[in-house]
Amino acid sequence: MALLTRLSPAALRLLALLAVLALVLIFFSTQIEGYLNGRLFNRISSSVAIMALIATGQTLVILTRNIDLSVGSVVGFSAFATGSLISNHPDLNPLILLLYAAAVGTGFGMLNGVLVAYARIPSIIVTLASMALFRSALVEYSNAKSITSESLPAWLTDFPNMPVFSLGAMEFRAGFTASLVVVLIVHFALTRLRPARQFFAVGSNPEAAEMAGIDAHRTIFAAFALSGLMAGLAGFMFLARFGNITVVAGLGFELKSVASSVVGGVNIFGGSGSVIGAFLGAILVDLLETSLVRWAVVSEFWREAVLGALILLAVTTDTLFSRRLAALGARKSKESAK
């Protein structure tokens, strides 16, 4: 207990999440034959490579007491737009292509940001609407055509699976590694850059933020722009991984990204959380999903229900846990004051 109270609550949360991840792995390895192997790692890591980016952006938005439901549509649009650009100009510099994807995403994010931060419309309404609008824009833009992997240059479709380094049976491929690097950069920025602290401040106590001279509008705008940027990058990854892009690309990613963040300990009411947590959350959600598919005990009709129940369990445990911890901390400080 002494050790537990010495660690920061944030570190404890991450530890708890790692413990749950370990438990899930152990449990399924007793249930499914040949479960723990390199293939499992590959499968999870290549899918998390996309979701981790989206969840990172979603976390930034949730920290400011908002939500971004348009990310799935932004991923779809960015994947399609990037795909059609490279199909028409196969010799395009890869860096320019990446910047294009980022710019498309950021543009959509800024649109959300203006409406939420400056027009002061609740984010759930703005992004619910823009989710539909961006998706329709994609349908219109695609003109009922799809991007196929044959039309893409080989460097692009090979990129996600390029091996970078290995740890035992775990092969880190370029897609996952790149995404991991982005998460680590954002984590570093969020914890070590001064302006980044304002995301936490605005979500923790908006009134106090105003009194402390923080520009809440600019902070919220920045969160949405960054969320768009992340979704744009995720669109690039999505294109590279799947090659075939239709108008339903990225459908449902918005809820999965919220689930990843919340399972990862990001407070849905803003003010606390970390992108590392959201990253682990994305892994946990994906691991559960993948494992349930292979677990014969649960029929496919019940899979969604089990997944939902497990997410609820994770969040409930986390809430109760942090509440207890806060009570414990308060008691301790009271005692030391006496």
Added chain:
Amino acid sequence: MTPTLALRAVSKNFGMTAALTDMSLELFPGEVHAIVGENGAGKSTMIKIMTGIHQPSSGGVEIDGTAATLTGSKAARLRGVAAIYQEPMVFPDLDVTENIFISATKGLFLNRPAMRRAARDLIARIGMTLDVDRTAAGLSLAEQQAVEIARALSQDVRVLIMDEPTASLSAHEASELRRIARQLADDGVSVVYISHRLEEVFELADRVSVIRDGKHISTKLIADATPQSLIAEMVGREVGNYFAKTPSTATTETLLSVQGLSADGVFSDISFDLHRGEILCMAGLIGARRTDVALALFGMLKTSAGTVTYKGKPLKMTSSREAIDNGIAYVSEDRRKLGLAMALPIRWNISLATLEKYLSPLGLIDTRAEIATAWSYKQKLNIRTPNTEIAVGTLSGGNQQKVMLAKWLNMNPALLIVDEPTRGIDVGAKAEVHALIRAFVAAGGAALVISSDLPEVLAMGDRILVMREGRQMAILPHDSATQHSIMALATGQKDAA
């Protein structure tokens, strides 16, 4: 000497209401300048002008002798003006170090070790001990205030405004805070100290200004002021010419008898009887804990000692449902938050607490009966509205207050507890609300009215219970109460008899 900050003939209007009129004030380096005034005298507006949250409608702010436009709290902080409040403004999810440096504007990278060291130095400078790694959520109020003061110091504060900083602190914490305020002034900061506690003002301040009704009344060296002179200036207006006293309708039948009621750390030893036909007013300043006594009677605050007898039987105070079933109604001071559903029609609001009265045998709402009730209250209470279907939020404050009263009167309560019945409504509507409450008690009920408006207390109260910081100072019969005597008790200048 040039004043660090000065207000020059500042006026501030909100719509038709003048919150400040021609306010002038000079703050010099190294002084603790106390500001005293009744609730609603304009102190908060003045602070908001000094800290850039409001812009003056006319007049201006000077810093170091030159005119300054403070466009927001950030601009004010950059000029060295900061404020701390009774309820500290901290970020519960961030730790002490992060809270202190949240307003910093220089540097891109956070240097955590250096920040922690600086935070520790700032905390030590104000003579506190505090773990700089703790999250603010677990800090006591006094600790949170220390964090706010440290934040101000980190930005080289030159004018520190403290708004009722000790209202929620224990005696020891309050004296610590006063020590800090004095120390800051000795370091050359101009400290503005707003307090209802006159003894505190006399202990700490170098100069004292009285404001009343949004106007500057006087500024004196503390040696030239006496508690009596300050109270006289705070109350100011002539007594008795504001509202006529409604004649008493009190009977001798006791409805409610409270003996030694206490709630740990909130209020203690409250005792009074309330008779049918009587209006008992509770007077006091912010922080006197009057609302908490009302909440306790209404079953929403746990008590630790004392007995309450109601209609001759012990009253269980466990839930608001129980209170309502017993015929006790509580009309909250916060219409917006606790009282009315602003977007819903008048009719729905009136029947909200008593909907079971309007159910047809099939369990559907009998709209016709509901409308009839709403119309009868519209007539009786003179609610000025074309019909009862429009949203309550579109009515004026006075009419909203009447709808709220209608909602509770429709319950046919025996005991009506009303918290600040006329806050923010105009004089004509005030008199109407007074008459309504009097009519209610005359018909056999009893009312406990909490009011910070002294003329109102004198106009309504058959007896007046004065509270101060959770203690009952006295119960004055109407005929021997004056604004001066109530204020003297409420500020602690006169002790409980």
